[in-house]
Amino acid sequence: MSQQDSPQPRRVSVKFFANPQPGAALDLAPYIGLFHQFIQEKSVEGLLIDVADYTHVPDGPGILLVGHDVDYGIDLAGGRAGLLTVRKRIEGSSFAEALRDTLVKSTGAIAAIHGSDVDQLQFATDALEIQCRDRLALPNTAGGFDAASAALAPLLAEAFGDAKTDITNDAADDARSPLTLRVVAQSPPDAVALLANLRS
Amino acid sequence: MPGQTWKEELSGRTDPQWEEEIDIFEGQVELRRTGKIDEKVFAETRLRRGVYGQRYDNGKRHDGFAEQPLAFADKPTKGPDTVWDAPGMVRIKIPFGGVSPEQLEVMADLAEEYSDAILHITTRQDVQLHYVHIEDAPDLMRRLAAVGITTREACGNSVRNVTACPLAGVCHTEAFDVSPYAQALMTFLLGHPDVQDFGRKFKPAFSGCEHEACGLVQMHDGGFVARMKDGKRGFKVVVGGGLGPVPHQAQVLSEFTPEEELLPEIQAVARVFARLGEKKNRGRARIKFLVAKLGIEEFRRLVVEERTTLPHDDRWTAFLNDMPHTRGEPVREPAVLNGGARPHGFDAWYATNVYRQRQEGYAVAMLNLPLGDLTSDQTRKLADLSREYAGDNLRTTVEQNIALRFVRESDLPALYEALDAVGLAAAGATTIVDVTSCPGTDTCKLGIAASRGLAGELRKRLSEKSAQLPQAIKDLKIKVSGCFNSCGQHHVADIGFYGNSRKIEGRTVPHFQVILGGQWQNNGGSYGLAVGSVPSKAIPDTIDALTDAYAQGREGDERFQDWTARMGKRSIRELIKPFMPVPSYADDTAYYSDWSDVREFTIGDLGVGECAGEVVSLFGIEVVKAESQAFDAQISIDDGDYETAEDLAYRAMLSSARALVRTEYIDVTEEPDDIVKEWKNRFFDNERFFDKYAKGKFGQYLIDRYANPVASATRDDASRRVEESQLFIEASHACEARVVAEVAAAGGIELEPSANA
Ligand code: SF4
Numbered sequence: 011m012s013q014q015d016s017p018q019p020r021r022v023s024v025k026f027f028a029n030p031q032p033g034a035a036l037d038l039a040p041y042i043g044l045f046h047q048f049i050q051e052k053s054v055e056g057l058l059i060d061v062a063d064y065t066h067v068p069d070g071p072g073i074l075l076v077g078h079d080v081d082y083g084i085d086l087a088g089g090r091a092g093l094l095t096v097r098k099r100i101e102g103s104s105f106a107e108a109l110r111d112t113l114v115k116s117t118g119a120i121a122a123i124h125g126s127d128v129d130q131l132q133f134a135t136d137a138l139e140i141q142c143r144d145r146l147a148l149p150n151t152a153g154g155f156d157a158a159s160a161a162l163a164p165l166l167a168e169a170f171g172d173a174k175t176d177i178t179n180d181a182a183d184d185a186r187s188p189l190t191l192r193v194v195a196q197s198p199p200d201a202v203a204l205l206a207n208l209r210s
Numbered sequence: 211m212p213g214q215t216w217k218e219e220l221s222g223r224t225d226p227q228w229e230e231e232i233d234i235f236e237g238q239v240e241l242r243r244t245g246k247i248d249e250k251v252f253a254e255t256r257l258r259r260g261v262y263g264q265r266y267d268n269g270k271r272h273d274g275f276a277e278q279p280l281a282f283a284d285k286p287t288k289g290p291d292t293v294w295d296a297p298g299m300v301r302i303k304i305p306f307g308g309v310s311p312e313q314l315e316v317m318a319d320l321a322e323e324y325s326d327a328i329l330h331i332t333t334r335q336d337v338q339l340h341y342v343h344i345e346d347a348p349d350l351m352r353r354l355a356a357v358g359i360t361t362r363e364a365c366g367n368s369v370r371n372v373t374a375c376p377l378a379g380v381c382h383t384e385a386f387d388v389s390p391y392a393q394a395l396m397t398f399l400l401g402h403p404d405v406q407d408f409g410r411k412f413k414p415a416f417s418g419c420e421h422e423a424c425g426l427v428q429m430h431d432g433g434f435v436a437r438m439k440d441g442k443r444g445f446k447v448v449v450g451g452g453l454g455p456v457p458h459q460a461q462v463l464s465e466f467t468p469e470e471e472l473l474p475e476i477q478a479v480a481r482v483f484a485r486l487g488e489k490k491n492r493g494r495a496r497i498k499f500l501v502a503k504l505g506i507e508e509f510r511r512l513v514v515e516e517r518t519t520l521p522h523d524d525r526w527t528a529f530l531n532d533m534p535h536t537r538g539e540p541v542r543e544p545a546v547l548n549g550g551a552r553p554h555g556f557d558a559w560y561a562t563n564v565y566r567q568r569q570e571g572y573a574v575a576m577l578n579l580p581l582g583d584l585t586s587d588q589t590r591k592l593a594d595l596s597r598e599y600a601g602d603n604l605r606t607t608v609e610q611n612i613a614l615r616f617v618r619e620s621d622l623p624a625l626y627e628a629l630d631a632v633g634l635a636a637a638g639a640t641t642i643v644d645v646t647s648c649p650g651t652d653t654c655k656l657g658i659a660a661s662r663g664l665a666g667e668l669r670k671r672l673s674e675k676s677a678q679l680p681q682a683i684k685d686l687k688i689k690v691s692g693c694f695n696s697c698g699q700h701h702v703a704d705i706g707f708y709g710n711s712r713k714i715e716g717r718t719v720p721h722f723q724v725i726l727g728g729q730w731q732n733n734g735g736s737y738g739l740a741v742g743s744v745p746s747k748a749i750p751d752t753i754d755a756l757t758d759a760y761a762q763g764r765e766g767d768e769r770f771q772d773w774t775a776r777m778g779k780r781s782i783r784e785l786i787k788p789f790m791p792v793p794s795y796a797d798d799t800a801y802y803s804d805w806s807d808v809r810e811f812t813i814g815d816l817g818v819g820e821c822a823g824e825v826v827s828l829f830g831i832e833v834v835k836a837e838s839q840a841f842d843a844q845i846s847i848d849d850g851d852y853e854t855a856e857d858l859a860y861r862a863m864l865s866s867a868r869a870l871v872r873t874e875y876i877d878v879t880e881e882p883d884d885i886v887k888e889w890k891n892r893f894f895d896n897e898r899f900f901d902k903y904a905k906g907k908f909g910q911y912l913i914d915r916y917a918n919p920v921a922s923a924t925r926d927d928a929s930r931r932v933e934e935s936q937l938f939i940e941a942s943h944a945c946e947a948r949v950v951a952e953v954a955a956a957g958g959i960e961l962e963p964s965a966n967a
Contacts, residue, residue, distance in 0.1 A: 046273070046809055059296075063666065063806040065666070066580035066581055066583065068632075069585070069633050070633075071326060071585070076326065078297070087585065088587075146216060186315055186590050188323075
């Protein structure tokens with residue numbers, strides 16, 4: 011696919027899951043303070059605006075660090091805690107470029123969280139969920155999945171190196187959901203190494 | 211193959227007029243982006259399209275230590291002091307709360323693609339999406355328009371969403387189903403030339419009966435209560451109600467308006483309001499002020515006269531010809547709940563969330579949404595469940611919930627299990643745990659305190675103990691607003707709160723004013739009264755104290771409203787008094803930040819100089835007198851002594867003004883002439899008393915009362931004056947905080963020499 015034909019979604023997201031999955035009584039309150047600290051100290055990438063507490067919503071966005079071009083959240087969707095990074099308002103980038111940027115921001119945020127005093131959650135790199143939140147550019151169809159997987163494969167090779175990765179269509183059973191790709195990696199590098207690979 | 215743009219993709223699937231309007235709006239976005247139209251013109255256009263500002267959109271935010279600029283790109287503004295790239299809110303009008311599964315699915319997509327994957331149900335049955343970028347708004351509107359939803363006139367000085375009881379059509383006590391009339395009114399007035407020139411917004415509401423809460427018509431600008439007369443359908447029409455800083459109960463315009471006269475009558479009301487309503491002073495521009503100024507008789511005469519001049523319009527009655535008298539059809543044959551197995555948790559949910567319809571074998575299942583929020587994923591699941599069990603019969607509610615109607619009773623256990631699987635089966639709908647809240651400081655530019663933070667905390671605490679609560683406590687309603695503007699509808703709650711703040715030791719502490727005894731029944735038939743301001747962090751304990759006292763002290767089936775009236779404000783005040791003191795910062799820093807927010811609380815720059823500290827204490831001491839007078843005024847209302855109450859409330863404003871004046875001119879006398887003259891010169895005429903958003907509204911209360919003494923005060927006069935005095939006192943606190951800040955910034959204060967020195 012040429013760069014010209016390649017889909018250019020306006021919004022994509024990446025979620026790294028916490029390992030092991032915490033029990034039901036996870037207290038997310040410390041992440042409110044941590045995210046305010048991130049704003050004060052500009053610890054993660056993006057123009058950061060505010061912190062929203064959605065812990066009252068079951069399996070919801072949890073604690074959200076809202077930005078202009080990127081949001082970070084301790085997300086509980088699907089009953090699985092993880093760090094969700096939503097890259098927004100993407101202009102003129104291909105899907106692969108947008109994803110690379112999102113992965114850089116996301117792994118950077120993981121490193122910042124792991125380096126903080128808040129240690130309720132540790133994020134693993136052996137599985138991630140990628141969503142294309144732009145139904146016009148990349149619809150949740152077999153064709154959309156093929157196009158997205160093709161664009162994703164070289165990026166995964168670059169980020170994960172020798173680690174074997176598999177991509178599956180995670181929302182094939184519900185055409186209304188955004189196109190969702192599940193990536194599973196065997197013996198993956200950790201977030202810091204992923205970030206280094208993407209930046210090298 | 212999808213189109214290149216949503217415009218191409220959806221072309222031909224939308225009402226052509228709506229399509230054209232959205233194209234025009236998109237053109238205006240571009241014109242403003244390139245600086246070709248004025249920011250004020252664009253701001254009004256944007257608001258009329260439902261695209262609202264959001265907190266921090268002036269490009270600044272206090273990060274807990276200092277105000278910081280938000281480094282948005284340098285672009286034209288999208289309104290005065292409103293940064294182009296700053297996220298905003300889009301309000302989606304849902305007439306009478308009626309929404310279909312298909313519409314829900316589209317809103318779920320929009321929340322995911324343009325917002326934060328959360329749909330927020332408001333206290334006026336709208337849906338709000340937050341953190342939306344202005345440039346995404348046209349496509350968002352196109353996608354809504356393709357499923358028959360508009361955001362037009364969801365904000366701005368226009369006719370807002372038409373609300374109605376979510377039980378309309380299935381209720382046991384209604385005269386008839388009002389939803390088709392609400393739809394007809396909305397369609398008729400949307401974009402109507404006679405509603406384009408209001409000084410302020412106009413909120414209409416329909417109710418099927420008088421005595422339940424239903425549509426809360428008494429607190430609306432225009433309210434319509436279904437009535438039958440000689441076998442004919444019609445409406446009791448009321449006008450001039452409203453919450454906001456000074457709440458008014460609506461007054462009766464017509465005891466019976468036949469259905470065919472409904473639309474022309476409201477058109478005549480709109481014309482009178484557009485012609486005579488205040489335009490310059492926003493604080494007095496709602497129709498309630500016009501009705502109060504003219505008196506209901508004169509207002510009625512003008513409406514009747516206007517009606518005779520209206521050119522005939524076929525649309526007045528066309529809707530009656532093919533109007534469905536119920537909306538949506540059940541998807542399943544009726545069947546009562548049989549004796550089959552009930553899943554765990556079902557009985558508790560059934561007791562609070564299920565209403566048996568007038569139609570035998572069907573029920574309404576109410577979803578108790580936490581703070582009105584649900585995710586995109588939940589929304590899609592809800593659309594599936596609606597198709598399976600309820601068809602098109604969904605309604606949003608003013609209690610920020612969603613009702614699934616025409617559910618076959620025998621399906622309720624299966625529906626409960628399916629809802630539970632997606633986190634939508636919380637019990638306690640419309641009970642004390644189902645706390646209502648406006649957006650407050652989370653996203654609202656006017657928010658003073660964290661209403662959602664408080665509401666979330668209360669919901670959590672009350673849910674944990676709800677099984678142990680006596681029924682009388684469970685039945686109470688709690689509503690929270692982030693400021694005096696009352697979007698959380700705190701005036702009609704048993705226990706209501708609105709956010710304010712107090713200066714303690716030079717720091718600002720979030721507080722909530724406690725409002726007790728509002729009436730939900732009788733369409734929001736009377737409003738609660740303020741009993742005192744409590745630090746935000748002490749509110750949960752305050753609620754425990756109030757509910758415990760009520761549970762122990764109520765006589766027979768006495769309602770909370772009657773209990774508070776019997777107890778009297780003085781005794782109630784004694785109950786909350788222990789929670790009013792604020793510990794010093796050294797003893798407990800928690801009081802100095804708000805719920806769900808670790809930043810030290812601020813409503814501005816906190817730097818305070820030593821000399822300024824003396825000013826705080828002088829004002830602080832003197833303003834207490836004003837607060838006691840306002841409180842005594844309320845007690846006089848309870849005692850039925852309205853003249854004393856009105857006078858005390860006026861004197862509370864004078865004391866508050868004097869407290870401010872004495873920070874600069876210590877020898878001001880206690881004479882009203884002297885106080886008003888000095889206060890006006892020093893604080894009002896130079897706009898130092900002005901609030902950024904309310905401007906001089908609260909100061910005007912004193913000026914008006916000083917110029918126009920009341921000869922013989924009625925209960926309404928007294929209640930209004932008490933509300934005004936409280937707002938005036940709040941404004942004085944805010945003014946004093948600004949003065950202290952200015953002085954601190956200037957490096958100290960110089961007291962003006964005494965005039966007699
Ligand atoms: S009550 Fe105040 S804080 Fe709440 S939404 Fe209304 S204006 Fe904003």
